[in-house]
Amino acid sequence: MQRAGQKVTFVLPWIHSSLLSSGNTILGQERFESKPYFKAVTRQDSEATAHVFGRQIRVIDTPGLLQSQEQIKTLCVNVLRSSTPCLFLVVVRIEVLQKPEERRIVPIGRPAVGKSLAGNNILGCRRFEHDCDFDVVSTETILGSAEVDGRHITVVDTPGLTEDALNPEELYTVVKKMATEANPGPHAFVIVVRIGKVSEADVQLFQKLPPLLSDHDALKYTMVPFTHGDELRRQSIEDKVQASSCLYELLSRCRWRYHMFDNTQTRDKQQVTKLLNQIDDMVLDNGGEHYSSDSFRTREERSWSQWFSVLLTLMKWVRERAVMKVICEGAAKIYPGMGRTELAVEAAGQSTIIRRTNCRSNMK
Incomplete structure (x- = not known):
């Protein structure tokens, strides 16, 4: 490689970005966005050029290697056609080789809203039964785990909340059990809502659940995935929410964190990737920490003390x-x-x- 020549360096993050962008280190400048977080920040190719030790260096920062293989393959082919000398760098954070990031997800919802099916979609395999009346007859809590997009995902599948479980005492007991099953605590509570007519029991759940989660500092770990999004047809989810005061209030209290599942596209991995990215952003907003199930125990202990x-x-x-x-x-x-x-x-x-x-x- 000639000293006066141009050197092209490729930085290829592998699923998780490093704490400090390698591209910035090479250039000696803050040219690429970098966050102290495991998730890849780069979504599209970006490049920057600078003079380093008498050489003109061009760094091309790319999305995660395992998340955008076709995009990176095309980029590499185009670069290799150039006469400019190049160097490919595969950047791996050492923690990734030791243990994948964990995500514990607790779906909450009424019977037959699609919690179990959503759990199977997230895990990418059939872990839970999801026939029409499973949620009604089941009284068991089942845990399913899988490796998804470089993360270790655990879904805590729970029975649907019947009308008998909507009184404050029973609802508190059920949600406390959910949080405890995801020991040491869930990264996300997901209130699963099925697109369609909102029943009176749904309204009660939407009204009683957010205050309960808020009392225990859990609402900031909560988002709303909608199932059966294909049934919207030409109506947008925004119009659907605007037409329902209880849905509007629910999303408002969850800081408008929501996701749409199209049940006719269960093999579309992008649906799951988008949901997991939203959960990652929510965890980042919470300082990278999961919710502690001790928060529910603290209230119980305080009640006994009083x-x-x-x-x-x-x-x-x-x-x-x-x-x-x-x-x-x-x-x-x-x-x-x-x-x-x-x-x-x-x-x-x-x-x-x-x-x-x-x-x-x-x-x-």
């Missing part, structure tokens, strides 16, 4: 009333003829003043 404190206060009050009654009964027998007698009574090392008139009222 109840126990009330119980102790009640027991103390009952004990004092019982002692006072015994003392008053004894005083009434000793001084039956006195109308307003004050007695100094030593009880538990303390001096207590008792009026006979009070004793009689206490014994009634």
